[in-house]
Amino acid sequence: QVQxxxxxxxxxxxxxxxxxxxxxxxxxxxxxxxxxxxxAPGQGLEWVAGITYDGSNKYYADSVKGRFTISRDNSKxxxxxxxxxxxxxxxxxxxCAREGNGSPDLWGQGTLVTVSS
Amino acid sequence: QAGLTQPPSVSKGLTQTxxxxxxxxxxxxxxxxxxxxxxxxxxxPKLLSYRxxxxxxxxxxxxxxxxxxxxxxxxxxxxxxxxxxxxxxxxWDSSLSAWVFGGGTxxxxx
Numbered sequence: 670q671v672q673x674x675x676x677x678x679x680x681x682x683x684x685x686x687x688x689x690x691x692x693x694x695x696x697x698x699x700x701x702x703x704x705x706x707x708x709a710p711g712q713g714l715e716w717v718a719g720i721t722y723d724g725s726n727k728y729y730a731d732s733v734k735g736r737f738t739i740s741r742d743n744s745k746x747x748x749x750x751x752x753x754x755x756x757x758x759x760x761x762x763x764x765c766a767r768e769g770n771g772s773p774d775l776w777g778q779g780t781l782v783t784v785s786s
Numbered sequence: 787q788a789g790l791t792q793p794p795s796v797s798k799g800l801t802q803t804x805x806x807x808x809x810x811x812x813x814x815x816x817x818x819x820x821x822x823x824x825x826x827x828x829x830x831p832k833l834l835s836y837r838x839x840x841x842x843x844x845x846x847x848x849x850x851x852x853x854x855x856x857x858x859x860x861x862x863x864x865x866x867x868x869x870x871x872x873x874x875x876x877x878w879d880s881s882l883s884a885w886v887f888g889g890g891t892x893x894x895x896x
Contacts, residue, residue, distance in 0.1 A: 716887060719884075728883050771878060772836035773823065779830055
């Protein structure tokens with residue numbers, strides 16, 4: 670079954686640095702760029718970060734640059750997003766999305782990160 | 787980062803046709819092409835269209851997309867109750883080196 674499964678979310682305090690994971694199955698992760706997209710409660714979609722198929726290039730939204738780090742381990746079919754210096758407005762459902770034909774063609778179910786002291 | 791512009795909501799009657807718009811600039815909509823995703827309440831987004839007007843396998847022919855200059859459109863014909871959802875456009879922005887999304891349009895089927 671072709672799917673992406675996110676994990677690692679939960680209730681986190683502002684000083685914590687959780688790592689989100691996105692495990693791929695049913696397709697070869699190493700052939701695709703992958704992105705993280707988040708959605709705050711009741712809000713729209715916000716692109717967070719992206720990484721090329723081989724990890725050679727990484728891109729970040731201004732809102733997370735210097736605080737979040739995207740990485741991948743193709744041998745484990747897994748993508749990561751390391752979060753740090755969290756703020757209340759980082760509270761959101763974090764999706765990973767596969768890039769196909771330049772578009773987000775496969776989405777996971779998301780993992781919820783709630784930043785609360 | 788600047789996003790794409792979509793109307794917040796569109797209301798149409800059952801079996802009617804709805805056209806949703808997405809406005810950007812030469813660096814995003816007018817650059818590599820636009821994708822459209824559909825999101826039902828409580829569910830992840832689902833790709834409806836890519837590269838301006840290509841439809842993934844399994845997507846109904848009732849959904850068609852186009853682009854004219856820096857404005858992209860998604861047309862849904864024969865509206866059904868299940869079409870009631872949020873629709874987002876997205877594109878790679880070459881000047882920002884970032885994906886940008888529209889704010890989303892809530893389609894209401896009356």
